[in-house]
Amino acid sequence: MGDSTRLNDLTVGALIERLASSDPVPGGGSASALAAAMGAALVAMVAELTIGRPEAVEHEAAIRELRAAAQQRCAELLGLAEQDAAAYQAVVMARRLPKDSEAERQARATALRSAMVDAARVPLQAATAAAEVLDLAQRIALIGNRRAVSDAGVAAQLAAAGLRGALLNVRINLPHLAADEPLRDSAPAQIAALESLAAERERAAMAAVDARLVSP
């Protein structure tokens, strides 16, 4: 990014402009985390629209827990969106280092590998958080205010997209890590597990939404 304004403080219009610009930061990693954060926010909204309603009395405690969990994941994902932009900015800076001499090439490669660790680690955290949002969306779809069940479905869609988008960012950065970087060995299994989780939870969430989104 040209300056260090936090994504959180940009207007929606300015965020979109920056995403669309030739500057690679913010990019898909931040956008994925923000999409999942919007999903978490919608889970919180559905909870708000359910708490206190007579038909939801039996689920009141569960709904309050879902709201708290959604708010926490929302804040976490907003933070990860910022961290992703910072991590990728460090990659961009490392790539711009000179590579005229052998010493410069080595220094550049070291800086790049080090920056890439964060650029892979942060979206992996974002994918993990998004998987939790997907779970929250499924749970609120089952017991939340039926009039807002489409919002629970949107939450699930945004969380699933954020999860898969974050994993793409892990996958593209992983090969640039040092051969002895532990994340390089551990990440593939985590990616595969999160991909399975995404498919399974998305299916479950959308089935819950469909079941309650019926014609009157």
Add this chain to the structure above:
Amino acid sequence: MGDSTRLNDLTVGALIERLASSDPVPGGGSASALAAAMGAALVAMVAELTIGRPEAVEHEAAIRELRAAAQQRCAELLGLAEQDAAAYQAVVMARRLPKDSEAERQARATALRSAMVDAARVPLQAATAAAEVLDLAQRIALIGNRRAVSDAGVAAQLAAAGLRGALLNVRINLPHLAADEPLRDSAPAQIAALESLAAERERAAMAAVDARLVSP
């Protein structure tokens, strides 16, 4: 929404807060359109990161077209996010109309059905625009800068999520339309067609991304 601030002018932090609040506006419809707009912005970014690169010379004209189309869809989806909030606000206002007498109940029902037409029509437009973004994401995934192919994949994910999220909003509002409202008859086939398109284009886009996102 408590006031008439355009979503575009809210900070990201304020947008997320409003999504999470007990106020049903903005809700899943606007969030879906915004996610697809972020996807369109990322297609434009990948185009920017491709134009002028030696290996992309043969695709230069196509990439420029993709960029222009992405910018146009992005602006359209931002506008639809605003329209969705306005349309649903009108629904909320109609629901709050008094229903003590038969005349009041009739007036309220008429206002509600009329507001619901926009609340169904706007997300249907958003889903249609998101389907185009999904197509653009697939096309840029095939010929765009390979280093940004993950961004093309994120674009596809956000467009697919926005498309499906928008359709949920159409589906939940459709039963509230008057029986003789043409959209009520025409929408189901459009929904089914857009759902197929989403599945088909998402698969094609992710296959294109996977093919070019390989370990070096």
